[in-house]
Amino acid sequence: MADEWKAPTEGNEEAKSWRLLEKVLLSSVQEQRRARRWGIFFKLLTFAYLFVALAVFSPRFGFQGAAGSGDAHTALIEITGMIADKEQASADNVVTALRRAFEDSRTKGVVLRINSPGGSPVQSGYIYDEIRRLRGEHPDIKVYAVITDLGASGAYYIASAADAIYADKASLVGSIGVTAAGFGFVGTMEKLGVDRRVYTAGEHKAFLDPFQPAKEDEVRFWQQVLETTHRQFIDSVKKGRGERLKDAEHPELFSGLVWSGEQALELGLIDGLGSASSVARDVVGAKDLVDFTIQESPFDRFAKRLGAGVAAHLSLLMGLQGPALH
Secondary structure (H helix, E strand, O other): OOOOOOOOOOOOHHHHHHHHHHHHHHHHHHHHHHHHHHHHHHHHHHHHHHHHHHHHHOHHHOOOOOOOOOOOEEEEEEEEOOEOOOOOOOHHHHHHHHHHHHHOOOEEEEEEEEEEOOEOHHHHHHHHHHHHHHHHHOOOOEEEEEEEEEEEOHHHHHHOOOOEEEEOOOOEEEOOOOEOOOOOOHHHHHHHOOOOOOOOOOOOOOOOOOOOOOOHHHHHHHHHHHHHHHHHHHHHHHHHHHHHOOOOOOHHHHOOOEEEHHHHHHHOOOOEEOOHHHHHHHHHOOOOEEEOOOOOOHHHHHHHHHHHHHHHHHHHHOOOOOOEEO
């Protein structure tokens, strides 16, 4: 007859082994629970850290902005890169920064530090108009534009609204003109044997389609649009610069050419040579610069790179880009 199984009894070696095994299993379960708790804790801690970091650096949460002592200061606003909607130098960002700077009771003067090739005439016009409006409401606070590497086209449009413009002797200044660019793919389509089929309601709804031959009447129409925008640009610059601009002797000022800072001074495009710090110290009389620039959040930069950037390049490739002040 086979041996019958017997439960381990207290005191024998088998019972001790079972108790030891139970302790090991229980310890393992408890360790896993502790590990899960700590894992959850550190995940929550990481999430909280990222949330606070995004909040601190995002203008949407209101933690960005100027900080300084109670003494008078010069408000600094950066206008960098392309002037366009959803960009760092958009009208929304620059206008918001301007209003905050003027509303600060410690602001003695405002410096616009510009390094931009230009961009949208609409965005540039918004900023230009707001500068002049704020100057009218706060006559004691002067606005100075300081061009660093480049202050061209739409960027110069904005600068001309300031009380005075300064630049480095080697800065590039001017480019008072309007451009609209695209491509024509008619020959490529013919070589590929591809027919372009466009159905529209409206005689000129598909005007300047890059896949169809250009029509003379549509090209003339588009040229009129560009010339109208150019005239608006010129009128604004003349209004801002006044008699300082030597356009009577130099009509080429409005031809789209660009000049060095040293040449721009002779032509009346700028009022002096200097930097943001020298203007704050020697012109405004408040050497402390406090940055009021609206900063992009990481989310904004990521979305812009993946979304707006791709859309802009596709628009340019397809010949759908509107007038621009470059």
